[in-house]
Amino acid sequence: MNTGIVRKLGERIRQGERRSLARAITLLESTLDPHRGEAEALLADVLPAAGRSIRLGITGVPGVGKSTFIEALGYRLAESGHRLAVLTIDPSSVISGGAVLGDKTRMGKLSSHPGVFIRPSPTGGSSGGVARRTRESILLCEAAGYDIIMVETVGVGQSELRVAGMTDFFILLLLPASGDELQGIKRGVMELADLILVNKADGDLDTVARRTVSDYQQAVGLIQPRTPGWKAPVLAVSALQDEGLGKVLETIHRFQAQDRESGLIEQRRSEQGREWLRQEVHDGLMDLCNREPEFVQLFRQFETEVCAGRLAATVAARKLVSDITRSKRAS
Amino acid sequence: MNTGIVRKLGERIRQGERRSLARAITLLESTLDPHRGEAEALLADVLPAAGRSIRLGITGVPGVGKSTFIEALGYRLAESGHRLAVLTIDPSSVISGGAVLGDKTRMGKLSSHPGVFIRPSPTGGSSGGVARRTRESILLCEAAGYDIIMVETVGVGQSELRVAGMTDFFILLLLPASGDELQGIKRGVMELADLILVNKADGDLDTVARRTVSDYQQAVGLIQPRTPGWKAPVLAVSALQDEGLGKVLETIHRFQAQDRESGLIEQRRSEQGREWLRQEVHDGLMDLCNREPEFVQLFRQFETEVCAGRLAATVAARKLVSDITRSKRAS
Numbered sequence: 001m002n003t004g005i006v007r008k009l010g011e012r013i014r015q016g017e018r019r020s021l022a023r024a025i026t027l028l029e030s031t032l033d034p035h036r037g038e039a040e041a042l043l044a045d046v047l048p049a050a051g052r053s054i055r056l057g058i059t060g061v062p063g064v065g066k067s068t069f070i071e072a073l074g075y076r077l078a079e080s081g082h083r084l085a086v087l088t089i090d091p092s093s094v095i096s097g098g099a100v101l102g103d104k105t106r107m108g109k110l111s112s113h114p115g116v117f118i119r120p121s122p123t124g125g126s127s128g129g130v131a132r133r134t135r136e137s138i139l140l141c142e143a144a145g146y147d148i149i150m151v152e153t154v155g156v157g158q159s160e161l162r163v164a165g166m167t168d169f170f171i172l173l174l175l176p177a178s179g180d181e182l183q184g185i186k187r188g189v190m191e192l193a194d195l196i197l198v199n200k201a202d203g204d205l206d207t208v209a210r211r212t213v214s215d216y217q218q219a220v221g222l223i224q225p226r227t228p229g230w231k232a233p234v235l236a237v238s239a240l241q242d243e244g245l246g247k248v249l250e251t252i253h254r255f256q257a258q259d260r261e262s263g264l265i266e267q268r269r270s271e272q273g274r275e276w277l278r279q280e281v282h283d284g285l286m287d288l289c290n291r292e293p294e295f296v297q298l299f300r301q302f303e304t305e306v307c308a309g310r311l312a313a314t315v316a317a318r319k320l321v322s323d324i325t326r327s328k329r330a331s
Numbered sequence: 332m333n334t335g336i337v338r339k340l341g342e343r344i345r346q347g348e349r350r351s352l353a354r355a356i357t358l359l360e361s362t363l364d365p366h367r368g369e370a371e372a373l374l375a376d377v378l379p380a381a382g383r384s385i386r387l388g389i390t391g392v393p394g395v396g397k398s399t400f401i402e403a404l405g406y407r408l409a410e411s412g413h414r415l416a417v418l419t420i421d422p423s424s425v426i427s428g429g430a431v432l433g434d435k436t437r438m439g440k441l442s443s444h445p446g447v448f449i450r451p452s453p454t455g456g457s458s459g460g461v462a463r464r465t466r467e468s469i470l471l472c473e474a475a476g477y478d479i480i481m482v483e484t485v486g487v488g489q490s491e492l493r494v495a496g497m498t499d500f501f502i503l504l505l506l507p508a509s510g511d512e513l514q515g516i517k518r519g520v521m522e523l524a525d526l527i528l529v530n531k532a533d534g535d536l537d538t539v540a541r542r543t544v545s546d547y548q549q550a551v552g553l554i555q556p557r558t559p560g561w562k563a564p565v566l567a568v569s570a571l572q573d574e575g576l577g578k579v580l581e582t583i584h585r586f587q588a589q590d591r592e593s594g595l596i597e598q599r600r601s602e603q604g605r606e607w608l609r610q611e612v613h614d615g616l617m618d619l620c621n622r623e624p625e626f627v628q629l630f631r632q633f634e635t636e637v638c639a640g641r642l643a644a645t646v647a648a649r650k651l652v653s654d655i656t657r658s659k660r661a662s
Binding site: 036039040043044048050051132135136270273274277278279280281282284286288289299309311313314315316320321324325 | 367370371374375378379381382463466467470600601602604605607608609610611612613614615616617619620630633634637638639640641642643644645646647648649651652655656
């Protein structure tokens with residue numbers, strides 16, 4: 001590992017140099033072992049400069065208008081002097097509606113703003129994979145001076161949970177339609193939301209949108225709020241017509257103000273750190289089982305026995321764990 | 332470990348001796364290290380006699396009438412000559428409606444039937460905990476000659492996923508009411524179901540129940556079936572009035588018949604074995620981090636650093652994994 005290069009890269013990131021930031025994120029995403037070492041050195045280097053942003057998570061099913069929403073809200077923020085980083089899931093690599101528009105025309109107006117950094121992350125097949133590097137990317141963006149970070153995720157699978165677990169404020173976008181069954185929104189996702197927006201509240205859909213708002217306001221009342229003392233507001237917006245976004249910003253500011261008194265964000269981040277470590281240790285250990293040839297072979301042998309019903313998985317697992325680790329207890 | 336005692340216990344289980352079966356499950360549930368060794372030896376001993384049953388998973392929110400349903404269906408099965416084991420979550424240890432009735436009056440009629448074995452398992456606080464020993468308990472019950480195993484879980488948290496992952500046929504009980512939001516049923520759970528029953532289709536609720544059935548029939552049509560070629564039927568039943576249960580049994584038999592041609596259950600069990608092993612290895616590794624004093628201390632140190640934002644979790648995790656394992660790769 002070339003520590004000189006890493007230190008130089010860290011310095012440039014702290015100076016807010018966009019190209020270095022982009023290169024550093026590519027380094028984070030690399031799966032090559034030497035890159036991983038450099039990425040970790042870089043993280044250690046920039047960490048003291050990270051943490052000073054509000055992290056917004058944004059989710060919703062494909063077609064709900066996430067890109068349009070991020071573009072509209074982001075533009076307002078950038079124009080009012082904020083430095084905004086948007087970390088999105090690469091639409092070309094998921095079966096999402098976004099792919100239709102193609103990578104380049106997506107958020108065209110926003111991406112050319114000098115105060116804005118947009119980074120699509122390849123999903124790499126697993127939602128866990130995205131999140132793993134997205135957390136680190138947030139830290140780099142913060143070190144580069146971005147004070148608002150938006151993390152976009154598609155509303156499928158486990159990715160919302162991951163993104164909610166790395167952001168301060170989680171926004172759920174819905175389509176105007178009644179009942180969550182139709183929208184494919186899981187109740188669990190609703191429980192994560194700090195703000196629920198019914199998008200496309202314009203033209204023909206306006207009436208349906210208002211009804212959806214009142215449906216969800218009722219539903220939110222039945223749910224234990226994620227943040228004590230904060231009941232997620234449900235608002236109608238039209239990202240396309242740029243309507244209702246002022247209220248969205250107001251809501252975020254109100255959340256921040258409430259937090260300043262209670263220290264909630266700090267507490268949330270501390271808990272997230274604990275959870276992140278657990279997740280990483282888990283992933284690291286499972287990676288070993290999947291990658292280290294000696295362990296892979298062992299795993300396969302046991303797997304055959306377990307699948308054939310000749311060995312209980314608990315017994316096999318104890319043997320495997322004892323073989324993998326230095327523990328005296330497991331053996 | 333006393334291998335003689337373990338072998339004797341295994342023999343008695345295979346002879347169908349109820350008290351030995353009960354004692355063996357208690358052994359499985361013990362968290363003491365020497366007991367764990369005995370439990371594993373016992374599992375290895377009875378495993379060849381296990382596997383010959385149909386495993387039914389049953390879930391639904393508290394108050395849906397799971398106990399009444401299991402009692403009614405179970406009684407029919409027992410009366411027709413089946414040997415039935417019911418593994419339930421101990422109602423005294425969860426915040427479920429079942430607790431109101433108390434432990435003893437629950438399924439009173441069923442529990443006194445000579446062909447029936449009922450075992451409540453303490454949840455031990457974590458749904459993962461239940462499932463971990465429940466899988467093993469299924470194997471013991473099968474070795475004891477029970478040809479129908481029912482595993483009951485409350486419709487909250489991750490437990491349905493676990494139970495669906497250890498059973499051949501998964502039944503979801505619903506209340507007569509429209510919309511899944513009201514019922515707290517997660518879409519994901521619906522996707523696991525091989526059969527959906529709207530219970531309490533009697534008296535005043537009959538009309539609502541029929542409407543609920545048609546609502547869910549529609550919803551099921553939108554969902555990719557868990558079992559290829561099997562669209563989950565939605566039926567109205569009244570466990571209390573013993574109505575509609577004949578059709579439930581017919582459906583289970585139809586599923587078994589379809590399986591005999593396609594070998595689906597065998598395939599499902601093989602996949603479940605693989606998943607079970609993964610889960611156990613994961614749990615075993617995480618247990619080490621939580622229990623082995625040396626690792627616990629290490630984990631806490633890193634945790635403090637990560638929570639304070641002084642260390643990236645990825646960096647901490649790699650160090651931890653390398654300390655815990657014998658891997659050359661991680662170090």
